[in-house]
Amino acid sequence: MDLLLTSEDLTMIDYTFHSDEPLVLESGQVIRSFDLAYTTYGKLNENKSNVVWVVHALTGNSHAAEWWEGLIGEGKFFDPSSHFIICVNLLGSNYGSTNPLSTNLETGNAYYYDFPQVTPRDLAASLERLRKYLQFDKIHTLIGGSLGGQVALEWAVALGEKLENVVILASTAKTSPWVIGFNEAQRMAIESDPTWGSLIPEAGKKGLEAARAIAMLSYRHPDDLKKKQTDAEEKLNGFRAASYLRYQGQKLANRFNALSYWILTKAMDSQDLGRGRGGVEAALQSIKARVLAVGVNTDLLFLPEESQFIAQKSQRGQYQEINSTAGHDAFLIEFGQLSEILASFYKQSEKA
Incomplete structure (x- = not known):
């Protein structure tokens, strides 16, 4: 942790977090231990108030400045000179975190098809394990799109007042048929x-x-x-x-x-924010952070009204929309619009 606090290096640094504490999944299955590969950009300030936690989409990795190069980097909206940016390769993905090709400690062989089912809530629980290890008492902004948005929503419910802002891009609180x-x-x-x-x-x-x-x-x-x-x-x-x-x-x-x-x-299919929480609306109401839900006008996968629903049912929610012919992937492409939307969101936060 001291390295993160004192390093003057604003470039990308890769780490691997290992947890020997069993992770009990929603299915009732247990992962005895796991690794999470994660990447940081920038310098953590003295009171750890500049943390921006990025959650990648389905096939992403922890190198967020590469696949979101228009949003993260020197002179970009999330600039490592002022933000401490962290992105974790999700559990189950094959970019360094425990996945189906990893060794199953129960058998000594690779999991392959025996890898347990994980849900966005399980993935959020693994991120929470890392947050505690890093001793982040507060996350300034949690941001994710698509599957990453589902994980971010689940984690936002669990984080409560430890999270200030959550940005959900082209995602949903409950996966549609x-x-x-x-x-x-x-x-x-x-x-x-x-x-x-x-x-x-x-x-x-x-x-x-x-x-x-x-x-x-x-x-x-x-x-x-x-x-x-x-x-x-x-x-x-x-x-x-x-x-x-x-x-x-x-x-x-x-x-x-x-x-x-x-x-x-x-x-992704298993996402239901309201499962065990009295329904989706009750779960969204329980989020303490300010919520920005961003839809895409041409999204054919996660429809704009699903993002609107997230904003409408959250206590402190607002909705903004990206206009693009690119469809669902616009949240990874339309950096200019997204930067303007984020700037407006933070400006309103400062006035509140």
């Missing part, structure tokens, strides 16, 4: 891969390519594909849109693991 349907179609594609079920790290790789192609159709809007993937010439085959989806599938399969994808899409 529409999203579950998209995710199930992707898992069916993975299941169709003949290597699925094998005890090898590459199991389901070709299926993951197809799954990603399906996912891209939910991440983009038809107008975006029309603008960027329309063929200029007349043809019968070899369309740009087809090549684009194949490329995106191969790109993900080369950096991500089908087992982790399976686990994290299942986690």
Whole structure:
């Protein structure tokens, strides 16, 4: 902890947190111990009041300044010269945290298909374990999009007054049948891969390519594909849109693991902020922090009204909207609009 307080280095630093304390999951299953890979940018100030905690989306990693380079970095909205930015690779993901390819202490072998089901609430509980280790009594801003937004919402309920602001981007308090349907179609594609079920790290790789192609159709809007993937010439085959989806599938399969994808899409499906809390509205009402819910006008996955609902039912909530043809992924692309929305949100906070 002293290193974080005194370091003058404002560049990226990678860490791994290990917990030997068992993590009891919502399912009743237990992970005996686990690792969380995390990355920090900037310097923690003396009273630890400048913490910005970023929660990545489905296939993200802890290097937030790389996949959110328009929002995090020198001269950007979250500048390491004034913010202490932390991002953790979620439990189950294959970028350094405990995942299906990690060793199961019960058997001495990799988990593979025996990796337990995790929920956004479980993922938030693992982040809470790290927060306590780092001795952060207060988090200034917790921000996440899509799956990351689900985890952030769950953690916001649990953090209570330890959290000042939570920003939920293109997400939901309870996963809709529409999203579950998209995710199930992707898992069916993975299941169709003949290597699925094998005890090898590459199991389901070709299926993951197809799954990603399906996912891209939910991440983009038809107008975006029309603008960027329309063929200029007349043809019968070899369309740009087809090549684009194949490329995106191969790109993900080369950096991500089908087992982790399976686990994290299942986690997304399980989101229900109101489970065991008297319903979704009661759970949102219980959040003590100021809530900014940001929707995307063309989002076909997590609809704008789902973000509006989060803002309306929170005690201190407000809604803002990104206008873009990019669809769901606009929260990762429209840095200018998002920076303006965040600036307005913080300005109102200062007046309150």
